[in-house]
Amino acid sequence: MQEQELITKLKELKNISPRKEWVILSKIQILDSRNHAEIYAQKRGIAAGLQGLLGMVFQRKFAYAYAALAILLVGSVGIMQFDLLGNQGVQVASQAAIIEAKSNVEVFKEKSKELAITAKSDPVAVSLAVDNVKAAAKQLTEIIKKDPGVAKEIALEINNNKTYLDVQGSAELKATSNDLYKTVAEQMIKDLEATSLTESQQEALDIAKELYDKERYTDALESILLLSMAIKSN
């Protein structure tokens, strides 16, 4: 390769650019967080712990994916409080609805884990385990549709468990779980739309909505959770 040709090709590397949604969300996270060093240290510590634990059980790649997700979600637990946004127009669930949703979330988690274990130990029984997860996911979808206020209660948990489904899921299961993510993301977008946001937070919400419109529901949900975390820590 001649020098000029090499230089031309080098210049084409200028086209490497970060993901647009990451650029916006990262900016919000940096500028809107109160104590960045502490938050990062916390995220890294917990993510590292989870990665180590999961690495023993699952494939390495899966463990990394879970740890990356944990980095996004650590600190988001506070979001699940219903006074999170403190704005009018945000859906608020009754205590009974929250208890029912939590109970169903536990069933969903349990069935998802069972599916992951069954797929490893007893491939014949996988279809039954898949059916159980589908039923639990459908149940949760119905609960949110009936009482949108519980969406926030469910969001973090289903995100934590989606990796089980990603690894083991059949096309039919993916469609069912996708419907669940769609319902949760839709409701959380509605809540955020009813909230006073800064310019950059609004920009992040627009990106989440764009992901939702492109039917990338899990990505949309992750963006929403990250945005909610930034709002919460503000």
Next chain:
Amino acid sequence: MDTHKEQFSLIYDQYIDKIYRFVYLKVSSQETAEDITSRVFTKAWEAYQKGQAIENMRAFLYKIAGNMAIDHYRQKDRKATVSTESVPQLIDDRTNIHDRAVLNADMDAIKAALASVKQEYQDVIIWHYLEDMPTEEIAQMTGRPAGTVRVMIHRGLEMLKDQLIEEA
């Protein structure tokens, strides 16, 4: 948004792509590049908030980014490899699949070769050819004479060519 935030927000917008690209070309992983770049700007924002005197923000950001990339390899004790599963988007208007495949193969080869060039040469090549920084500016930023920077760019290109021949 307060004035400090507004000012840093502009700095972020101005440099985020450049710093991400600089880090990505060193670590060859989208996830790692995003993580390091976030930490670079977090550190810069903390310094900015404290009112720390930053004479040259660009030099400051590149310095932190370079150090963090080095730390990454020290901690992980691993060499740079080009990840095929997490390559950031290369925006290209060529629609022909064959053309794009050839382009991607070429780009992957260049990225891999660049990642294996000695760090100081890698830096000047990125700044000069990807960020269009004149040698005088690189000299100012690195505290080296302009003549030395020119020699480093030349040597860096030679190393890159040798590396590409070796890989071919």
